[in-house]
Amino acid sequence: MIEEPIPSVEPAEEQPSLRRTPSQKRSRERVEHILACASKLIEEKGSDAMRMSEVAEMAGISIGSLYQYFPDKAAIVHTLAERYNAASRDSIASEFAKVTTLAELRSAFSALFDTYYDMFLAEPVMRDIWSAMQADKTLRKIELAESRANGRLLAETWARVQPETPRQRIEDAALLIMHLGECTMRLAVSVDRPEGDRIVAAFKHMILREFVADAT
Amino acid sequence: MIEEPIPSVEPAEEQPSLRRTPSQKRSRERVEHILACASKLIEEKGSDAMRMSEVAEMAGISIGSLYQYFPDKAAIVHTLAERYNAASRDSIASEFAKVTTLAELRSAFSALFDTYYDMFLAEPVMRDIWSAMQADKTLRKIELAESRANGRLLAETWARVQPETPRQRIEDAALLIMHLGECTMRLAVSVDRPEGDRIVAAFKHMILREFVADAT
DNA sequence: TGCAAATATGAGGATTACTCATATTTTTCC
DNA sequence: GGAAAAATATGAGTAATCCTCATATTTGCA
Numbered sequence: 289m290i291e292e293p294i295p296s297v298e299p300a301e302e303q304p305s306l307r308r309t310p311s312q313k314r315s316r317e318r319v320e321h322i323l324a325c326a327s328k329l330i331e332e333k334g335s336d337a338m339r340m341s342e343v344a345e346m347a348g349i350s351i352g353s354l355y356q357y358f359p360d361k362a363a364i365v366h367t368l369a370e371r372y373n374a375a376s377r378d379s380i381a382s383e384f385a386k387v388t389t390l391a392e393l394r395s396a397f398s399a400l401f402d403t404y405y406d407m408f409l410a411e412p413v414m415r416d417i418w419s420a421m422q423a424d425k426t427l428r429k430i431e432l433a434e435s436r437a438n439g440r441l442l443a444e445t446w447a448r449v450q451p452e453t454p455r456q457r458i459e460d461a462a463l464l465i466m467h468l469g470e471c472t473m474r475l476a477v478s479v480d481r482p483e484g485d486r487i488v489a490a491f492k493h494m495i496l497r498e499f500v501a502d503a504t
Numbered sequence: 505m506i507e508e509p510i511p512s513v514e515p516a517e518e519q520p521s522l523r524r525t526p527s528q529k530r531s532r533e534r535v536e537h538i539l540a541c542a543s544k545l546i547e548e549k550g551s552d553a554m555r556m557s558e559v560a561e562m563a564g565i566s567i568g569s570l571y572q573y574f575p576d577k578a579a580i581v582h583t584l585a586e587r588y589n590a591a592s593r594d595s596i597a598s599e600f601a602k603v604t605t606l607a608e609l610r611s612a613f614s615a616l617f618d619t620y621y622d623m624f625l626a627e628p629v630m631r632d633i634w635s636a637m638q639a640d641k642t643l644r645k646i647e648l649a650e651s652r653a654n655g656r657l658l659a660e661t662w663a664r665v666q667p668e669t670p671r672q673r674i675e676d677a678a679l680l681i682m683h684l685g686e687c688t689m690r691l692a693v694s695v696d697r698p699e700g701d702r703i704v705a706a707f708k709h710m711i712l713r714e715f716v717a718d719a720t
Numbered sequence: 721t722g723c724a725a726a727t728a729t730g731a732g733g734a735t736t737a738c739t740c741a742t743a744t745t746t747t748t749c750c
Numbered sequence: 751g752g753a754a755a756a757a758t759a760t761g762a763g764t765a766a767t768c769c770t771c772a773t774a775t776t777t778g779c780a
Binding site for chain 2 (some may be wrong): 333336359391419422423425428432435456457460461463464467468471472475478479483486487489491492495497498
């Protein structure tokens with residue numbers, strides 16, 4: 289009945305972000321409710337200004353209960369981040385799955401970052417969480433894990449359509465590209481719309497040059 | 505008599521990070537001393553774990569005095585960040601100043617990022633401050649201003665050696681490149697040494713492709 | 721129904737950035 | 751030199767907030 293959003297690709301690294309695995313159905317629903325409230329609060333005021341007391345109040349539970357489910361504030365952000373990341377990985381994986389030629393890789397990459405940019409524009413919560421991840425030491429590890437996971441997806445596809453290129457070079461470049469993609473999104477949404485659009489275009493233009501036949 | 509630390513290139517955006525402009529010589533020395541202590545503490549434990557009480561104690565002053573010079577904790581990080589940024593801008597400006605051809609731009613860029621990477625490796629405080637800047641809303645604006653300032657330096661040089669390329673395209677690309685350069689540094693120093701080296705190499709390789717004659 | 725396990729509660733502990741009324745030092749001006 | 755004024759120093763105290771824990775309530779099950 290309750291279907292959890294199982295990351296269908298590779299989970300980045302699952303720390304125990306829930307204090308106890310909820311065994312009762314009501315508990316699992318409550319976890320979802322807490323996350324929904326937290327998400328709404330982050331949308332309204334940002335994760336930094338979000339107070340644990342507010343989350344508890346909006347969710348209609350006591351602070352004690354809140355801490356029964358999440359060991360600390362970062363765990364809430366962590367969980368939300370993991371969900372967005374899982375969604376990203378999924379769309380990346382499905383976009384790359386059908387790629388068999390370099391030309392297809394180029395158009396898949398292009399489409400991917402258009403989608404990614406739209407997501408960033410549409411989801412203020414996602415944007416905020418990305419910033420929060422940079423702030424916290426623990427959460428920063430998630431970002432790296434995420435870049436690595438996405439980098440692997442790109443590297444596999446890339447190596448498939450261009451087997452003559454050294455694997456190490458592909459892997460390094462793939463990690464860098466996916467990481468810089470995230471950085472570009474953050475930059476693009478932090479400036480005004482037309483400039484953001486141009487920045488994303490510039491990024492795509494720059495990266496697409498990498499996916500060419502001549503192995504320099 | 506009062507000589508303020510004037511950034512020799514373009515100041516990114518000077519908010520009043522000092523509570524009062526110290527008029528007496530002893531005060532200015534004290535500001536320097538506070539910053540030195542803060543820097544040492546950041547090196548030891550990170551800006552997040554650095555306590556204002558510790559800074560005061562190490563500097564041999566009371567908390568009240570500390571707050572007489574800096575309006576809040578972020579202001580200390582802000583000031584330190586501005587200094588590093590000013591140093592970066594200077595080295596970027598001097599590296600680009602003598603560039604007159606595309607080939608020279610390429611080698612200047614390459615040399616610049618080698619230096620930048622070395623700085624990041626050698627200066628744990630700088631690394632920490634970069635992370636801290638992402639965390640705080642106010643400080644994040646500095647990062648953007650910094651990217652813009654550096655982007656302008658690159659754009660000017662680039663436009664000089666390649667006047668046929670549309671100015672808008674150069675400006676967008678320059679901002680993106682300098683911003684992504686910072687992101688690459690952060691990524692490179694957060695992984696193990698050999699991988700970090702390869703990542704920096706991959707970045708340089710990728711960007712140097714942009715500085716070519718064919719205006720695609 | 722009654723007992724044990726799971727879950728809920730919220731007052732309070734702990735930490736920490738920052739304030740402010742007061743005290744001290746320095747400068748100014750006769 | 752001395753007194754008034756301005757600048758600077760002080761640190762106990764305030765406020766904000768995360769999180770704990772001893773206790774109460776609810777649920778699952780025999």
